[in-house]
Amino acid sequence: MALIMTETSGVFPSRAQRTRIDIVSIFPAFLDVLDLSLIGRAREDGLIDLRIHDLRDWAHDRHRTVDDTPLGGGAGMVMRPDVWGEALDAVLAGGPEAPGAGRAVLLIPTPAGEVFTQRTAEDLARADRLVVACGRYEGIDSRVPRHYAARGFEVRELSIGDYVLNGGEAAAIVMIEAIARLLPGVVGNPASVLEESHSAAGLLEHEALTRPVAWRGLDAPEVLLSGDHARIARARRDEALARTAARRPDMIRALDPATLDSQDRTTLARHGWVVPAGAPRPVPMRLRPAEPDDAEALAALAARTFPDACPPFLPPEKIATHISRALCPERFAQWIADERAGVTVAELPEGSPADSDAEPIAPGELVGYAVSLLEARDADGALPEGLDARPPGIAAPDAASGRAVAELSKVYADSRLRASGLAPVLISHALAGAGCAGATEIWLGTHEGNRRAQKAYKRAGFRPRGKRVYEVGGIACRDVVMSLTLDPAGEPNPRKEPHA
Template identity: 50%
Template structure:
């Protein structure tokens, strides 16, 4: 790749002769030339600017001087030799009014054959320069941020390094490009560490010393997701669905982001509100049938919904905070899921059914009665985040000053997907129960999980 930079301060670019870029320039991997704009002036004062037409502060760089300089550097607008094509040529002009310089734009410019960077000063370059050259070649006006510098040289340095390091043979380890911030992964890079292992009371995370490559990769991926969520959440909107694994989606959901068919949406996990009884009833009526066996008659499902999931019943649940805990998954103002937990009123209160009490011996114990998420949020990580939040909330609850010792739940014995989900969350199968839905009695698997109260 050939890069030409035109500036009234050519000395500004001496640092490009250092480090990896300097080596690439020295061995010919990257061709870089820096030109003094004043070499194309025609008066004895070497004037490159004039007052702005129409009035105003500052000075504007002259189009005729820039025109001569760029025509020479570009080698003319047509082919450089008879019958030859000059390849892809791009004129890049740094300006606060330009398109933001992103890694995607850098990658595009790195594919050009010839890149010319025109560094303006004062109030900028006469607008006709960009307009004129855009008739013949590609012109990109770019900005490196929402701030103003004295000239385009700093922005040109940024572009040369960003584009230059992408050229084949410049970096010693090309794999570095895949993992870094704004790279192919679409995330900010994870934190990095080296020796000594302990410094100033700070120790390198143990997983990085484990030698377990899969765990290290997962740890790094999780930290990259966390950094992006906290510092650049806007980047999630550009991620494709195939860039996220199910583990990624669960991590993002815990961080307050859910990937839905409509794109990434902010996720808030909170307690249900009294005024949401009707909305929760609608959500429950929509989601409960998804957990029912296919053979279950619709009238039995409807009977269960009328008896247990009506707006009136949810008003009762929401109005009795000592007995019930409802957490909701709020996706940008829409309820996407909920959990309903039943709390004991006394330390030794057993589960309501004898067959459950027989296999759940610990006390005090709560029941995770319901956890449902809309189909549109399936695969987004919302279910796991909602379950984690519920378990955390239950671990903080006490009964007459005694922390809850555990939580149990029942799920249809034939629902393999649900059973695997609960087992992955730390629940253990302890037995079974009989569960009535309308006029039918179903066989449920009973799971139990211990709770550990957080430090006070």
């Protein structure tokens, strides 16, 4: 019997340091590609004991037949169980019950198998021995895997995708490369295995760029040249999240919220995903301009969220009075109809997961909103309804210089979306809307005791400009006034100082 294999040179590591992989096929030459690149080098260095066997060596007729017609009729041919049985008995000699055999796994590539993933590769890389049975034609007689499973072998029937190949060899090459590169010493830099797509992080890999820095009008991001490793790591993480959200939303749905920090959640929210409180995974989120039919739902959302920003000394009845006057459905309807008002709403198209630990969110329910008001008079000389008096620290609009001022009047997220990254995204959309409306500066007032809100606005680029008094239900409250300048696209421009 001929055994086709590549002999390795040098001193082999101990058995505990290498994995043995046996492949059985009727086309051994198909697998010569495994002598190339990192897998071939790993064989030469003794990191992998890779042996390739010709199935026909176990056939007994002069034609070396390994297949026959399907029982019950049908198209194609099926590989015989008796030939495969002799082959696998020989290759698996010793069995899982042999002393010191370790974990042995029989792999059968088949389009009818479970999907082979990076998690599968990581699991199989921990095995001591893999035996791969490459079928052809209509596949291997189904009794073969059942027989070896009954004997106590670990049997895995695996598919590399939802398509059909002529045989199992190409799939075997894919799986062996994915598994072998995870073994110690096969890949020169172990960190590259941790950072790549489908790693334990559950994300696609960030872009890969090299020199020249500028190529055909496409420049590499400045952050990659900064030498600031923390910034680079953050930028790459953000890009991995963005890429995955755009290309593989199924992977975003599978993320564990415990692995996401606050910046991760903000990045996900920018790309349409949030984690409601108590949810076991991210869910889709949509931002859109408010529509007339949203007025009632916006007023209800405002009634739930406005008290969260109020100082503790305000009596509930005073807060309720303010809400009934300033955040009623009629006021939201006015804003939605006014071109000088930008009203953005956030909704969860699918609601919150059914297995969430928090109060459920219904599909399509509004979970956040932002309102910006441009300080401009209409044909009758009136300012937008609800526009607050401009504080002393904010200069007046000036048509001659092109200076236009807007107020960021409202930014609120449902308490079930707190710390989800939604609020920063609502702020960004409000700034973009105000910039598109022509504003060159945007200001806001937030209670001086609301440190959380002040930090959030500072992260968005706002800077303190003074104080003001703001009445809620007739009770005076002291606010911190903050503002920032906007470029024509509505983006914060930290290089420009607001006019005093």
